[in-house]
Amino acid sequence: MMGKNAYETYQMNSVNTASGSELTLMLYNGCIKFIKQSKKDMEAGNHEGKNRNIQKTQNVIQELMLTLNRDIPIAQEMLPLYEYMHHRLTQANLKNEAPILDEVLEYAVEFRDTWKQVILLNRQREFPEGAQI
Template sequence: MTAPHLRDRYLQDSINTASPAKLLLMLYDRLVLDLMQAEQALRAEEREAAHDKITHAQEIVIELRTSLDVEAWSGAPALANIYGWMLTELIGANIARDADRVAAIRNLAEPLRDTWREAAAAAVAG
């Protein structure tokens, strides 16, 4: 087995065995990474790389939105609206090749990720 194949298998196994909270954090971590890389690529005028990262970020936001149970808690509908805004902004940023719009989305995604991380840690602790 080659090293890339082993790495891919490890990543897939990690995803398959992760708890829902861990999966959510993995999605947010990757979303923030994609947004950072997209912003950098746009600023460097690497359009294809930026497009790929923004498109992947859109897929993550869609997954976050579709997996959100809006009946589960009172804040869920507002979070669904935030995801809708993020998706609209990602599409607009991709079309306009606007690094500042990508940065604004990242500036919202990072505190959301951190909040979910704290909630997951609190749930484990108590």
């Protein structure tokens, strides 16, 4: 039990000390994790687990939509994509179709990977090679 409590404490500290960009990365990773688990549940015939994990994924996507800075032009382009993903998850849940989950997973992975690149570029600008910290 002690190991589980230590891990939960570590997770909570990670979230509490993360920057906004790191939190967004965590949301993308959570989205990917829940989609993959939904697919496993779907393949195993675990309808309750599939439903629960699809709903978790939808909650993550809703959080991503809420945290968009609408003053930035790219946010205006991201919002419809998030809405589309949310809608497709509903369809996957109702129709029990794994290919729809694969489609949403592709978007989530692409967004996550792009976001990682944004974080790296920002860090490089903040701390150029050879700069003194």
